[in-house]
Amino acid sequence: MRIELATAPGDHQRPNEDWASVALPASGLGGSLVVLDGVTPPEGDDGCVHGVPWFTARLGGALLELSGSRRDMSLAACLAEAIARTAAAHSSTCDLYHPLTPQATVVAARWDGERVEHLVLSDSALLVEGTDGAVTPVLDDRIDRLRAAGHRLAGLRNAEGGFFTAAADPAVSARAVTGELPRTGVRALAALTDGATRWVEVFGEGDWTACLALLRKEGPQALIDRVRAAEHADPDRTAFRRGKAHDDAAVIYAEL
Numbered sequence: 001m002r003i004e005l006a007t008a009p010g011d012h013q014r015p016n017e018d019w020a021s022v023a024l025p026a027s028g029l030g031g032s033l034v035v036l037d038g039v040t041p042p043e044g045d046d047g048c049v050h051g052v053p054w055f056t057a058r059l060g061g062a063l064l065e066l067s068g069s070r071r072d073m074s075l076a077a078c079l080a081e082a083i084a085r086t087a088a089a090h091s092s093t094c095d096l097y098h099p100l101t102p103q104a105t106v107v108a109a110r111w112d113g114e115r116v117e118h119l120v121l122s123d124s125a126l127l128v129e130g131t132d133g134a135v136t137p138v139l140d141d142r143i144d145r146l147r148a149a150g151h152r153l154a155g156l157r158n159a160e161g162g163f164f165t166a167a168a169d170p171a172v173s174a175r176a177v178t179g180e181l182p183r184t185g186v187r188a189l190a191a192l193t194d195g196a197t198r199w200v201e202v203f204g205e206g207d208w209t210a211c212l213a214l215l216r217k218e219g220p221q222a223l224i225d226r227v228r229a230a231e232h233a234d235p236d237r238t239a240f241r242r243g244k245a246h247d248d249a250a251v252i253y254a255e256l
Contacts, residue, residue: 002255003031006220008228010195010246017052018193018250019060019104023068030112032067033252036060036104037124037193039165047098050090055102058086059166067110075108075119076178080170087168096168099157103167106176107191111256116186121176122165125197127190127212128181135209140164140177188255190215195249196223202240203230220251 001024009016017038024031036059038052048055062082067075087096095101105122118138120126126138142163146153156162164175190212199205199214205226206214214223231246 001031002253003033004215004219004253005251006224007250008224008248010244010248015051015053016248017056017104018195018248019053019056020191020250020252021060021064022252022254023064025068030110031254032064032110033108033189033191033254034060034064034067035107035124035191035193035250035252036063036166037122037195037248037250038102038104041100041102044100045098046100046102047095048090048102049093050102052102052104055086056104058089059083059104062086063106063108067108071112074178075110075117076173076176079106079108079119079121079166079176080173083166083168083170083173087170091168101167103158103165105193106166107193109189109191109254111183111186111189114183115180116183116189116256117178117180118189119176119178121172122163124191124193127188127192127208128186129188129190129212130185131187133187135212137208138177138179183256186256188212188216188253190254191252192223193248193250195247196220196227196251198242198247198249199223199227199230202242203227205230215251215253216255220253223251224249 019036022033036056038056062085066078105124107124108119110117
């Protein structure tokens with residue numbers, strides 16, 4: 001089994017709000033991976049004294065522990081419990097009903113000798129490579145569909161008819177894109193925050209198949225380095241429109 005991970009902040013003057021980790025059992029027959037992309041709030045009060053990096057570390061750690069140890073729970077149930085635990089950890093000090101309370105996108109995958117489960121919430125991505133070489137992206141495309149329809153995203157986060165991120169309400173786990181595949185049909189997985197998917201979705205350097213091929217050949221850091229090179233080549237965001245000139249990026253690549 002080969003597993004590689006890389007992450008980098010978009011701005012070295014600010015903490016990295018992405019979070020990524022992997023858990024493997026001693027038997028070597030399975031494992032779990034979790035990647036979170038913390039949502040950077042606008043300047044001003046977000047109702048929380050801790051901040052986004054604290055939140056992603058708490059949520060990511062809880063989700064990884066549950067997905068690895070509670071095989072009797074679905075990934076959606078694990079996410080709901082992880083959100084509940086994280087909310088309880090700061091409910092006495094922070095306003096969890098504030099619309100800007102810390103939140104994150106989520107990618108999780110779990111595998112054993114028989115199956116591969118997955119969960120995606122919001123605009124991070126999971127790539128699944130089959131044993132036939134075909135690469136399938138697992139995406140929560142609500143944001144893309146809203147933009148394509150001409151909607152402004154303000155006010156649509158965690159709202160009916162909008163899009164969803166993991167914040168303080170465990171019920172949001174039911175909004176995630178979930179599924180499972182036979183283990184025998186899966187060769188590799190790649191989990192990426194949108195700071196890394198820019199290579200495909202913003203800069204158009206290749207498709208998802210080419211992205212996974214790059215990860216296999218050169219590893220996650222090489223993908224992030226290529227994204228950074230494309231960002232530096234367009235510092236004013238005139239050739240490639242994007243919210244931030246540089247974004248936090250995290251990638252896990254796992255050959256099963």
